[in-house]
Amino acid sequence: MNSGEVIAGAVGRASLGYSAIGRQVGMAQCMESVAPPGGVMLSMATAQLVQDVATLGEPEWVQIKGADRPVQARRLLALTPRIARQISAESNFVGRRREMAVIEFMMDKTVRGQGCVMLLAGPPGLGKSRIARESAARAAARGFKVTWAFGDAHRRDVSFGVVAGLLRSALGLDDLDLDSARAQVLARFPNACAQDLSLLEDLLGIADPGVPLPAIEPDAKRRRLTALINEESLARTEPSLTIIEDAQWIDEPSEWTLVELLEVVPRAPSLVLITARPEYDGALKRSTDARIVELNTLGDADIEQIVIALTGSDPSVTQLVAKVVERAAGNPFYAEEMVRELAQRGVLSGERGAHVTSADVADVAVPATVQATIEARIDLLSGRAKRAVTAMSAIGLRMEEQLLPALGLDWAVDELLDAEIIERVGAGSSVEYVFRHPLIWAVAYRSMLRSQRAWWHRRVAEVIESTKPELAEQNAALIAEHLHAAGELHAAYSWHMRAATRSTNRDVRAARSSWQKAAEIAEALPVDDPERLSMRIAPTTMLCATDWQDYGVRCSAVRFAELSRLCDQAGDAVSLAIGRSGLTADLIFAGRTSEGARLSSEQIAVLESIGDPSLTMALAPPLFVNWLEAGDVDQVSRCAQTVIDLAGGDPTKGAGFGLASPLATAIAFQRGRAMDGR
Structure with a gap:
C-alpha cells in the first residue's frame, strides 16, 4: 500500500469507472511485490498516516523494481480495535461560571448527605451536554460515582427504557451475561424478597423467561420497586452523580418512576443533573423540587x-x-x-x-x-459516508454497535468519527455510537427523501427483531415506531398491540399509550380496508376499559359512545361489554352512584345474554361497588353467588382486567354482606 497524489478519472471512451494513474500507483505496486506471502507492506507515506490506528513493524529497507537504492517500508501487523480509539477532543470549557458554581455548591451539599436535583434548560447548542460532561469530570475527581441516562426521540415509546438503562448502568450490568447480571442484582439487594427481585429483573430486562412474573397489580409493582431502589439509595454512603440528558424525550413510565425515585434524593448523598430544552414541561420539572437553571448565550x-x-x-x-x-x-x-x-x-x-x-x-x-x-x-463527506449518516439517523440519536454491521453501515464509522459527526461511547459489549449533537441527527434525518426514510425504518425494524429475537416483546414499541415511520400501518398496529399486551400488567399508562397509537393508526387506514373496523374496535375497547385508571382522563362517556357505534356496526357485544366495565368504574370515582348502579345492572344483563362464564367472572366483581354504594345489597349477593358458582372452586378462572381472583373477590363481598346481616 502507498499514499500520495494521483490523477483520477474516467479513462477512455468505454470506461467502466474511475482509474488512478501516476507515480504513487506504481509505488503501491512495488510495495505489493515486496510484501511477504499473506502480508501487507506499507510505504512510509502510508505508515505515517495510519500509525495511530494500526500496529506496524519496525522500519526496514526493501529493494523495489526501478529504484537505484533500497527504500524504507513497514509491515502492517494488526489494526487497532475500533473500540479502543479515542473520541475527538473536547473544545475548551469556557464561561458558565455561574452554572458551575451552582453545581459545585450542590456537590458540597451532596458530600454532606444532602442530595440535590438540578434541571438545566436551554436551546440546542448552548452547551447543556458540555456542562454535564464537565460536571461528571469534576464529580469523578471528587470520588463521586457517575451514572448516565439519555432520552432519545426515536425511543419515546419504549416503556421504562430510560429508567431501565439508568439502573443497568448504576448496577454495573451493561457488560454482564444474564446469569451474572442476576447474581449482581442479588448481591446488591441481599435482603429483597423473591417477588421484588423478580420484578426488578423484569424491569432491567434480565429476567429468567422460565420464571413467571408475580401476579401483582401494576401500581403496586411500581410502588414496591420504588421502595426497593430507594432503600438501597438511602443505605449508600458513597456520593453519586446521576445525569439524565434530553428529558424532553424520556418515555412517560420512566419519567414518573424517576419522579418517585427522586423523592429520597434530599436524604441521600445523591446529586441529579437533568438537561432539557426550554419547552420541556414534564413531570421531572413540575413534580420535583429541582432547582431550575436556564442557560443563556455566551459572550x-x-x-x-x-x-x-x-x-x-x-x-x-x-x-x-x-x-x-x-x-x-x-x-x-x-x-x-x-x-x-x-x-x-x-x-x-x-x-x-x-x-x-x-x-x-x-x-x-x-x-x-x-x-x-x-x-x-x-x-463534504464522501458519497458513501453521506448515504450512511442519513441511514444511521433512522436508527436514532444513539446506535448500538452490533446494529451497524447488520445494516451494512459499519464501514462508514471511521470516516464519520474522523469528521466528528458521531462519537463512540461505552466499552465492552455496551459500545454505542452517538451523533455528536441532536441537531446533527435532525439535519441528517430531514435530508432523506421520504422513500429512503421509509426503506431504512423498515430495515431497522427487521434488524432489531432478527438480531435480538428473545427481546422482541421488550422492543415491541420501538419496532412499531420504525414500522409506522416506514408506512407499514398494519404491521405497526400489530406491534403496538403487542407492546400494550406486555405493558398491561407492568404499567397501565404505557399500555394506554400503545393502545392510543394503535387506535390512531387504525383510524388512518383507508375507509375501504376490510380490517379497519375490527382494528379500531380492539384498542378503543381497552382504552375504554382502562379510562378510570388514568386520572387525567374524564372522557370515558365520549369514548364509550364511539365504541358503541363501532360495536353496533360489527355486532360485537363482547368488546362493548369490556369497554362498558371502564365506564362503570369511572362512575364510582365520579361519585355518580345511582347512574353507576343502573349501568351495572345493564352490564350484568348483557353478560348473561353473552353466556361466557369467564367473561362474566372477569367483569362482574367491579359492579359490586356501584350496587353497594347505591344500597342494593341483594343485587351484590346474587351476583357474587353467580361468580362463586361459575368458578367451581377455581381461584384463577376469569382472572384478568385487574383481578387476580374473581372468586376471592366474590367470596369477600358475600361474607361482608353476611356480616352486615348479623
Whole structure:
C-alpha cells in the first residue's frame, strides 16, 4: 500500500469507472511485490498516516523494481480495535461560571448527605451536554460515582427504557451475561424478597423467561420497586452523580418512576443533573423540587476563546475567527461546527489548534445558520459516508454497535468519527455510537427523501427483531415506531398491540399509550380496508376499559359512545361489554352512584345474554361497588353467588382486567354482606 497524489478519472471512451494513474500507483505496486506471502507492506507515506490506528513493524529497507537504492517500508501487523480509539477532543470549557458554581455548591451539599436535583434548560447548542460532561469530570475527581441516562426521540415509546438503562448502568450490568447480571442484582439487594427481585429483573430486562412474573397489580409493582431502589439509595454512603440528558424525550413510565425515585434524593448523598430544552414541561420539572437553571448565550469573548482553541492563533486566521464569532451569536456549538466545516472545506489547513489559511476572508462564505453549517459538513463527506449518516439517523440519536454491521453501515464509522459527526461511547459489549449533537441527527434525518426514510425504518425494524429475537416483546414499541415511520400501518398496529399486551400488567399508562397509537393508526387506514373496523374496535375497547385508571382522563362517556357505534356496526357485544366495565368504574370515582348502579345492572344483563362464564367472572366483581354504594345489597349477593358458582372452586378462572381472583373477590363481598346481616 502507498499514499500520495494521483490523477483520477474516467479513462477512455468505454470506461467502466474511475482509474488512478501516476507515480504513487506504481509505488503501491512495488510495495505489493515486496510484501511477504499473506502480508501487507506499507510505504512510509502510508505508515505515517495510519500509525495511530494500526500496529506496524519496525522500519526496514526493501529493494523495489526501478529504484537505484533500497527504500524504507513497514509491515502492517494488526489494526487497532475500533473500540479502543479515542473520541475527538473536547473544545475548551469556557464561561458558565455561574452554572458551575451552582453545581459545585450542590456537590458540597451532596458530600454532606444532602442530595440535590438540578434541571438545566436551554436551546440546542448552548452547551447543556458540555456542562454535564464537565460536571461528571469534576464529580469523578471528587470520588463521586457517575451514572448516565439519555432520552432519545426515536425511543419515546419504549416503556421504562430510560429508567431501565439508568439502573443497568448504576448496577454495573451493561457488560454482564444474564446469569451474572442476576447474581449482581442479588448481591446488591441481599435482603429483597423473591417477588421484588423478580420484578426488578423484569424491569432491567434480565429476567429468567422460565420464571413467571408475580401476579401483582401494576401500581403496586411500581410502588414496591420504588421502595426497593430507594432503600438501597438511602443505605449508600458513597456520593453519586446521576445525569439524565434530553428529558424532553424520556418515555412517560420512566419519567414518573424517576419522579418517585427522586423523592429520597434530599436524604441521600445523591446529586441529579437533568438537561432539557426550554419547552420541556414534564413531570421531572413540575413534580420535583429541582432547582431550575436556564442557560443563556455566551459572550463574544467566551466564543472567541472556544474558536481560537480550535483554530490556533496564527495571524492568518485572525479575521476568520472574528467572522465566526460574529456569526455564532453566542452559540458555542454553532461556532465549533463552523470551524469544522471550514477545515473540511480546506479553507483552514494544518492541525487542529494550529490552523492557517491563505484565503481572503472577504471571499469566504460562512453558512448563515447552524443547520446550514451542518448540511455543508455532511455534504463534504464522501458519497458513501453521506448515504450512511442519513441511514444511521433512522436508527436514532444513539446506535448500538452490533446494529451497524447488520445494516451494512459499519464501514462508514471511521470516516464519520474522523469528521466528528458521531462519537463512540461505552466499552465492552455496551459500545454505542452517538451523533455528536441532536441537531446533527435532525439535519441528517430531514435530508432523506421520504422513500429512503421509509426503506431504512423498515430495515431497522427487521434488524432489531432478527438480531435480538428473545427481546422482541421488550422492543415491541420501538419496532412499531420504525414500522409506522416506514408506512407499514398494519404491521405497526400489530406491534403496538403487542407492546400494550406486555405493558398491561407492568404499567397501565404505557399500555394506554400503545393502545392510543394503535387506535390512531387504525383510524388512518383507508375507509375501504376490510380490517379497519375490527382494528379500531380492539384498542378503543381497552382504552375504554382502562379510562378510570388514568386520572387525567374524564372522557370515558365520549369514548364509550364511539365504541358503541363501532360495536353496533360489527355486532360485537363482547368488546362493548369490556369497554362498558371502564365506564362503570369511572362512575364510582365520579361519585355518580345511582347512574353507576343502573349501568351495572345493564352490564350484568348483557353478560348473561353473552353466556361466557369467564367473561362474566372477569367483569362482574367491579359492579359490586356501584350496587353497594347505591344500597342494593341483594343485587351484590346474587351476583357474587353467580361468580362463586361459575368458578367451581377455581381461584384463577376469569382472572384478568385487574383481578387476580374473581372468586376471592366474590367470596369477600358475600361474607361482608353476611356480616352486615348479623
